[in-house]
């Protein structure tokens with residue numbers, strides 16, 4: 242998971258998963274691990290992104306109500322939280338994907354039997 246937080250390949254820990262802000266490498270440049278293992282595989286990262294963003298949004302909302310409840314109106318805090326959650330989800334996108342790939346590597350290391358067969362056919 243630490244490799245995931247560093248946006249590195251979960252297999253070798255050396256290769257970068259991303260080559261730009263949103264552009265991902267298909268494979269690890271160091272060890273060749275496939276990052277997008279199957280169609281729809283990376284959708285799991287949405288759970289990471291949604292979960293972390295929702296928890297932080299709730300904590301921020303409670304913090305605003307608790308500490309600034311008398312200074313900020315409901316509309317102002319809603320606008321601030323909307324901006325925060327959208328910006329955070331975009332910023333966290335790469336980490337969510339990287340953490341998803343690392344989580345998956347922990348439970349289903351690449352290559353599994355089917356992927357090994359496909360790699361041999363390449």
Ligand SMILES: [Zn+2]
Nearest residue numbers: 250253269272
């Ligand atoms: Zn690698």
